[in-house]
Amino acid sequence: MIYRISHVTEYQYSEPVTLAHHLAHLSPRDTDNQIFRRHRLDVFPSPAVAHDRIDAFGNRGSVFIVQEPHRCLTVKANSEVEVLPVPAFEPLLSPSWEQVRDGLPEDLSQQGLSVYQYIFDTALVKCSRELAEYAASSFPADRPLLDGVMDLSHRIFSDFVFDPAATTVSTPLSEVLASRRGVCQDFAHLEIGCLRSLGLAARYVSGYIETEPLPGQVKLHGCDASHAWVSVYCPGQGWVDFDPTNDQQVSGQHITLAWGRDFGDVSPLRGVILGGGQHSLSVGVTVTQVPQQFDQAGNSNGNGFQQMSAQQQQQ
Amino acid sequence: MTDTLVEAPVAGTQKSFEEGRAGVKAYNEMWSAPHAPRPHWDRFVCGMEGVGLTEISRRWEAAARLIRQQGMTYNVYGDPHGMDREWQLDPIPFIIDSAEWKKISEALIQRATLLNHILQDLYGPQKLLREGFFPSALVLGHPNFLRPCAGVPVAGNTYLHVYAADLARSPDGQWWVVNDRTQAPSGMGYALENRMVVLRMLSEMFRDCEVKRLHGFFTVLRETIERQAPHGKENPRVVLLTPGPYNETYYEHVYLARYLGYTLVEGGDLTVRDNRVYLKALGGLQQVDVILRRLDEDFCDPLELRSDSTLGVAGLLQAVAAGHVSVVNPLGSGLIEIPALRAFLSPLCRHLLGEDLKMPSVATWWCGHKQAFDYVRDHLDQLTVRPTFGPERSGPFVHAMLSAPEKAALLERMRFRPHDFTGHEQVAMSLAPTLANGKLEYRPAVVRVFLVARDGGYHVMPGGLTRVAAAGGQGMVSMQHGDVSKDTWVLGGNAAEEIAARAQIASLELRRGGNDLASRVADNLFWLGRYTERCESGVRLLRTVLLQLTDESSLRCSPALERLVAAPYAMGLTSVCPGDLCLAGELERVQADLLESVFATGRPMGLRETFGRVHWIASSLRDRISPDVWRIVNHLEREIFPAAASSAPQPGEGIVLLNSIVTILAAFNGMEMENMVRGMGWRFLDVGRRLERAVFMLNLLRKTVTTAHEDDASLLEALLDVADCSMSYRSRYFGPAHLPGVLDLLLLDEENPRSIAYQFAVILSHLDFLPREQEDHLPSQAKKIVLAGLANMRLADVEALSKPDENHFRSALDQLLDVLVRGLPPFSDNLTLRYFSHSVAARELNSIAVQIQS
Known part of the structure; x- marks a missing residue:
C-alpha cells in the first residue's frame, strides 16, 4: 500500500522571532516493512541554512535556521511511502522473556549493541519498581516474550483512559501510572518503561496511522494525527511493533517516521527561538492512500515532489 | 616555638579512615619519623623554624585580607550563605621532590594519552x-x-586538550588516581592564585626551595587552545564560556579569562x-573561532x-x-569521567598502548558485572557506593556509614538496576601539615594535577591544586564541603628553564576600540552606572536630612524641614510618610525610619539592597572592571556595611556610615573617570550614571521647590548640600540662598557637573559615539529626547521659573521639570531596545502534535 502524508505545522507568534533553530523528524524512514519513496520539506520563511542528516538511530532528520524576523513559521512535510504487509508471527513460539533478557548484554555484535542501547533510562522514561510491578502479571516465569508483550499492551489499553487533557509532554510516568490517563505518547512511554524495568529492550516509534471516515462521510483534510507506539526486540524476529493505544499489532496502516529511546529523540519538530512573545501552534496531518496506477502516472508527470536532499542542500 | 614544630605528628584528625582501615597508619607527608623531616621538606622546615609559626600566622592574617581584596571566592551550592564564600588557603605548601614528580608526570601523561585513545574509539x-x-x-x-x-571529527583527533587527575597517597607511599576530570577541569586558576598569594607571603622559603614556576604551563595552554582554531587561523577569537555567576567556580572563570586574555x-x-x-557585540556580530568551555556539555x-x-x-x-568552530574540550569528552572507568583501565592500557598502567587507580567495582556486584554487596561496609552516572554533587555519596534500613534500601536499589551503581575503596589518604590555631595539624590531602595537550603528547603543570579536608570532615575532600586548599610546590626549578619557556610567548596583534563588547556586558555596565549613582544620591540625601533633623540650631518643625524630610519618602528611600513634625514623637518616628533605611537589610528600596545590586552586577562584570574597582565595591559590601551593623543605631553612627560610603563611592567614580578606557563600556556606564543623576535631581527639585514658602533659604541650603554645590554657590553669591541662583546652578548651568543640564549634555555627547548612532543619518528616538530636554533648559528663563503664582505654586518650573522627567524612562527603554535587545534569552519550542483516535 502506498501512502501520501501531508504534515503541516504552523507557529503563530505575538512578537517577531528574530532567530529560530529547528530540528525536524518529519521524514519517513526505511524499515523492514516500509519503503521510503519521497519526502519534501518546505519552510516559510525560507531558512538561511538547512541540512539533512541521518541520526544515530538511522532516522532522517533536518536541521534548519530561520534568520529573518517572522511572526509565523510554517513547516510543510509531504512524504510518500510504501507499506508492505507485516508478516504474521506466532507469539507462543518466541523465546521466553528471561532468556531474551539474559541474552541482551551478551551480544556484542554491531546489531547487539544497537539493541542493547534501548534498555537504559532516558530523560522521559525512568525505570522503577512500580513499572516492574505493573508489568509483572504479564510476565510470569517462562512466558514467551511476545505473548507477554501482547498481554501487556492489552492491559494498558484496558486499564488506561485516553485523555488528551490529562498530560503534557513533561508529565512523569509515575503520574501517568497513578492517574491511568494519557495519550498515545504516554502509553508508549509507559509500555517502554515496563519492558525496560524488566530488563528488555524497547524503543519508541513515531509515525502516523491511517484513519477511515465514518460510513457515508468524506474524509476531511487534516483530520489525521501523529501517532506513537512501541517496538520490542525479540531474537529471531527482530523488532516487533505493538500499539497499546489501539490494542493492536502494528498493521499495514501504521506509517513509521522515526524511532528512538523516547519522544525526545524523535520529536517531530523542536526549536529554540529568540523573541516571539506568546505563541500558538496548529498541526494538520492528512494520510491518503495512493492507488498504484494513478501514482505511476502522477510520478511520470513530475507532480511537484522532489527529493528534499536535492532541494535543500546548503543554500 | 620550635617545640610545636617538632611535635610528633598526630595520627590525623580524620577518624573515618582510621576506623575503616584499622591498624594502617596513614603516610605523613612531612615527617618520616618524629623529629625527622623527609629530605625534600628539609629546607622548608628549616625556613619555617627560622620564621616561626607565630610569624606565619600573622602573615596569614594579611594573606586572608589579600584574598578578600582580590575577591577570590568559591560558590557553594545549596547554601544560602554559600555565594561568594571566601577562598580557603593554608600557608603550608604541599611539597613534592623532582624525582617523584617526574614519575607522577610520566604516569599522568600515559593516562591522558590512554583516555584520549578511549574517547576516540x-x-x-x-x-x-x-x-x-x-x-x-x-x-x-x-x-x-x-x-x-558520534562520528563528528574533532580538531587534531584530540578529545582531551585539558585533563586533570586527583591523586592521593596511600600508607605505603604509593600514589593513586582517585578521580579523572576530562570534561572541563576546574582548579588551574585557583592553583595559580594560590601560588601568587603564597609566593608573596613566604617569599624567602619559596626562593630557598627552588620551586618550579607555573607560568610556562599557561603559555602552553594558550597555544594549544589557539591552535584549535579552524583552518589554522592566526590570532583567533577565543571565548571562555561560563554558566554564569552562580557556578561554583565562577571566580576562576573570570580570573582565567583575564589571565589568558579571552x-x-x-x-x-x-x-x-x-x-x-558569533559573539553578540555592540558593534554587531563577531565570529568566534574557539570556545574554551566551563559549561557541562549536555547544557x-x-x-x-x-x-x-x-x-x-x-x-x-x-x-x-560544519567545522566553523572548535570547542575545548570537545563536546562529549565528559563520557569517561565516571568512576566505573577505573575498573577497566589496566587491561585497556595494555590493549591500547601495549604497556602497564604506570599509576594505579583506586580499586573500583562496576556492579553491572555479576562478580563485581557480589563483591560490593559483601563488602558494603568497607566501600563507598555511588550512582554510576550521577554527577558527583547530585550524590548521594552513598557511604558505608549507613543505618541498617538505609543499607537494605540501597541493596534493594542495587539489585534492581545493578549497572547504575559503582563501588570503590576508600583510600587512606596521606596526611599533610596544615596550620590551624597556631599549630600544625595533619589532614588527609588530595592533589589535583593538570595536563594540556601539546604536539601529540601532554605537558604537565609543575604544581597543582592540593586540598585538605576541613577539620572534622567526612574523609571526603571537596571544596564543596568547606575544605582548605594549598599551594603545591614541585622542587628542582631553575632559571634556565624559565627563560626558555618565556621566550616562546607568541607575538600579539595590536587591537583598539571596544566593539567586541558583548551586549549583555554593555547592559550590565549601564546598570552598574545607574545603581552606583542611585546609591550615591540616596546616601547624600539621607545624610543631609539626618544632619538637618539633628542640628542643634534648626527649628523642630519649620515648613522647610518638613518638605526636606518628605523628599526621601516621596522618592522611595524611606517607608514612613512623615506627618506634622510639631506633633509629639513624630520627629523621633521619622528619624528612626531614616536610620532603619540606612542600616536595615531586606528593604527593597533601602540602601543595602541598592548597594547589593551594585555588588551583584559588579561581580558579573569581574572580567570588565579593574581589580581596584572591585576591591572598592567589595570593601563596602564586606567590611563597611557589616562593621556598621547595630541594633539601635544612633544618628551619629548613621552619619559616620554615610560619610564613609560617600568617600568610597567617590573612589569608585574616580577610578571610573581616571582609569577606564574611553570605549563603549565606559560610555554606557557613564550614560547610566548621568541618567540616574538627572532623574534624582529632577525628582528632588519637584518635591521641594515647586511650592514657595517664606523660609525657603534653609531648604535651599540643604539642597545645595545634597548636590555638593554649597561652595560653588558661595563663590558666586553672598547672603542667604535664593531660588534663581540655586536653580541656575542645579538645573541650567552646563558647567556644573551636578546640574541637570550638564547630565543631558554629557549623555548627548556619548550618544554620538555609539555604534549605530554614527551609521544612521537621522537621530534616534533616544537622541531626540535628550536634544529636546537640553533645548528646553537652554531656552528657560530662570526668573520666570522662580516666580510663584497667587497660590504659591511655581507652575512654569513644575511644567519644565515634568517634561524633563517624563522623557527619561522612554529614553532608557529606547537605548535598551537598540543596544541590549540581543541579550534576551532564547527559549525552547516543542511541537506536541499527539492526538489519536482510539
Whole structure:
C-alpha cells in the first residue's frame, strides 16, 4: 500500500522571532516493512541554512535556521511511502522473556549493541519498581516474550483512559501510572518503561496511522494525527511493533517516521527561538492512500515532489 | 616555638579512615619519623623554624585580607550563605621532590594519552565495546553519551586538550588516581592564585626551595587552545564560556579569562547563524573561532542536547560539525569521567598502548558485572557506593556509614538496576601539615594535577591544586564541603628553564576600540552606572536630612524641614510618610525610619539592597572592571556595611556610615573617570550614571521647590548640600540662598557637573559615539529626547521659573521639570531596545502534535 502524508505545522507568534533553530523528524524512514519513496520539506520563511542528516538511530532528520524576523513559521512535510504487509508471527513460539533478557548484554555484535542501547533510562522514561510491578502479571516465569508483550499492551489499553487533557509532554510516568490517563505518547512511554524495568529492550516509534471516515462521510483534510507506539526486540524476529493505544499489532496502516529511546529523540519538530512573545501552534496531518496506477502516472508527470536532499542542500 | 614544630605528628584528625582501615597508619607527608623531616621538606622546615609559626600566622592574617581584596571566592551550592564564600588557603605548601614528580608526570601523561585513545574509539568505531574491553552499558546507558557527536571529527583527533587527575597517597607511599576530570577541569586558576598569594607571603622559603614556576604551563595552554582554531587561523577569537555567576567556580572563570586574555561569555552572548558562532557585540556580530568551555556539555546546545538548558547556544553542535568552530574540550569528552572507568583501565592500557598502567587507580567495582556486584554487596561496609552516572554533587555519596534500613534500601536499589551503581575503596589518604590555631595539624590531602595537550603528547603543570579536608570532615575532600586548599610546590626549578619557556610567548596583534563588547556586558555596565549613582544620591540625601533633623540650631518643625524630610519618602528611600513634625514623637518616628533605611537589610528600596545590586552586577562584570574597582565595591559590601551593623543605631553612627560610603563611592567614580578606557563600556556606564543623576535631581527639585514658602533659604541650603554645590554657590553669591541662583546652578548651568543640564549634555555627547548612532543619518528616538530636554533648559528663563503664582505654586518650573522627567524612562527603554535587545534569552519550542483516535 502506498501512502501520501501531508504534515503541516504552523507557529503563530505575538512578537517577531528574530532567530529560530529547528530540528525536524518529519521524514519517513526505511524499515523492514516500509519503503521510503519521497519526502519534501518546505519552510516559510525560507531558512538561511538547512541540512539533512541521518541520526544515530538511522532516522532522517533536518536541521534548519530561520534568520529573518517572522511572526509565523510554517513547516510543510509531504512524504510518500510504501507499506508492505507485516508478516504474521506466532507469539507462543518466541523465546521466553528471561532468556531474551539474559541474552541482551551478551551480544556484542554491531546489531547487539544497537539493541542493547534501548534498555537504559532516558530523560522521559525512568525505570522503577512500580513499572516492574505493573508489568509483572504479564510476565510470569517462562512466558514467551511476545505473548507477554501482547498481554501487556492489552492491559494498558484496558486499564488506561485516553485523555488528551490529562498530560503534557513533561508529565512523569509515575503520574501517568497513578492517574491511568494519557495519550498515545504516554502509553508508549509507559509500555517502554515496563519492558525496560524488566530488563528488555524497547524503543519508541513515531509515525502516523491511517484513519477511515465514518460510513457515508468524506474524509476531511487534516483530520489525521501523529501517532506513537512501541517496538520490542525479540531474537529471531527482530523488532516487533505493538500499539497499546489501539490494542493492536502494528498493521499495514501504521506509517513509521522515526524511532528512538523516547519522544525526545524523535520529536517531530523542536526549536529554540529568540523573541516571539506568546505563541500558538496548529498541526494538520492528512494520510491518503495512493492507488498504484494513478501514482505511476502522477510520478511520470513530475507532480511537484522532489527529493528534499536535492532541494535543500546548503543554500 | 620550635617545640610545636617538632611535635610528633598526630595520627590525623580524620577518624573515618582510621576506623575503616584499622591498624594502617596513614603516610605523613612531612615527617618520616618524629623529629625527622623527609629530605625534600628539609629546607622548608628549616625556613619555617627560622620564621616561626607565630610569624606565619600573622602573615596569614594579611594573606586572608589579600584574598578578600582580590575577591577570590568559591560558590557553594545549596547554601544560602554559600555565594561568594571566601577562598580557603593554608600557608603550608604541599611539597613534592623532582624525582617523584617526574614519575607522577610520566604516569599522568600515559593516562591522558590512554583516555584520549578511549574517547576516540567510543565516539568513533566503538571497537572497544565490540571486543569487550569496555562494557557497552557504560557508554550506551550513559546519559551524556552525546549521540549527535558520534562520528563528528574533532580538531587534531584530540578529545582531551585539558585533563586533570586527583591523586592521593596511600600508607605505603604509593600514589593513586582517585578521580579523572576530562570534561572541563576546574582548579588551574585557583592553583595559580594560590601560588601568587603564597609566593608573596613566604617569599624567602619559596626562593630557598627552588620551586618550579607555573607560568610556562599557561603559555602552553594558550597555544594549544589557539591552535584549535579552524583552518589554522592566526590570532583567533577565543571565548571562555561560563554558566554564569552562580557556578561554583565562577571566580576562576573570570580570573582565567583575564589571565589568558579571552572574552568571558555566557551562552546568551553567543548566537549561531549560518552554522557559525558569533559573539553578540555592540558593534554587531563577531565570529568566534574557539570556545574554551566551563559549561557541562549536555547544557551546551538546547536544540540537540538538553532542551531545558538555558545556558547553552542553540545550533552549536551543527556549527562544530560544519567545522566553523572548535570547542575545548570537545563536546562529549565528559563520557569517561565516571568512576566505573577505573575498573577497566589496566587491561585497556595494555590493549591500547601495549604497556602497564604506570599509576594505579583506586580499586573500583562496576556492579553491572555479576562478580563485581557480589563483591560490593559483601563488602558494603568497607566501600563507598555511588550512582554510576550521577554527577558527583547530585550524590548521594552513598557511604558505608549507613543505618541498617538505609543499607537494605540501597541493596534493594542495587539489585534492581545493578549497572547504575559503582563501588570503590576508600583510600587512606596521606596526611599533610596544615596550620590551624597556631599549630600544625595533619589532614588527609588530595592533589589535583593538570595536563594540556601539546604536539601529540601532554605537558604537565609543575604544581597543582592540593586540598585538605576541613577539620572534622567526612574523609571526603571537596571544596564543596568547606575544605582548605594549598599551594603545591614541585622542587628542582631553575632559571634556565624559565627563560626558555618565556621566550616562546607568541607575538600579539595590536587591537583598539571596544566593539567586541558583548551586549549583555554593555547592559550590565549601564546598570552598574545607574545603581552606583542611585546609591550615591540616596546616601547624600539621607545624610543631609539626618544632619538637618539633628542640628542643634534648626527649628523642630519649620515648613522647610518638613518638605526636606518628605523628599526621601516621596522618592522611595524611606517607608514612613512623615506627618506634622510639631506633633509629639513624630520627629523621633521619622528619624528612626531614616536610620532603619540606612542600616536595615531586606528593604527593597533601602540602601543595602541598592548597594547589593551594585555588588551583584559588579561581580558579573569581574572580567570588565579593574581589580581596584572591585576591591572598592567589595570593601563596602564586606567590611563597611557589616562593621556598621547595630541594633539601635544612633544618628551619629548613621552619619559616620554615610560619610564613609560617600568617600568610597567617590573612589569608585574616580577610578571610573581616571582609569577606564574611553570605549563603549565606559560610555554606557557613564550614560547610566548621568541618567540616574538627572532623574534624582529632577525628582528632588519637584518635591521641594515647586511650592514657595517664606523660609525657603534653609531648604535651599540643604539642597545645595545634597548636590555638593554649597561652595560653588558661595563663590558666586553672598547672603542667604535664593531660588534663581540655586536653580541656575542645579538645573541650567552646563558647567556644573551636578546640574541637570550638564547630565543631558554629557549623555548627548556619548550618544554620538555609539555604534549605530554614527551609521544612521537621522537621530534616534533616544537622541531626540535628550536634544529636546537640553533645548528646553537652554531656552528657560530662570526668573520666570522662580516666580510663584497667587497660590504659591511655581507652575512654569513644575511644567519644565515634568517634561524633563517624563522623557527619561522612554529614553532608557529606547537605548535598551537598540543596544541590549540581543541579550534576551532564547527559549525552547516543542511541537506536541499527539492526538489519536482510539
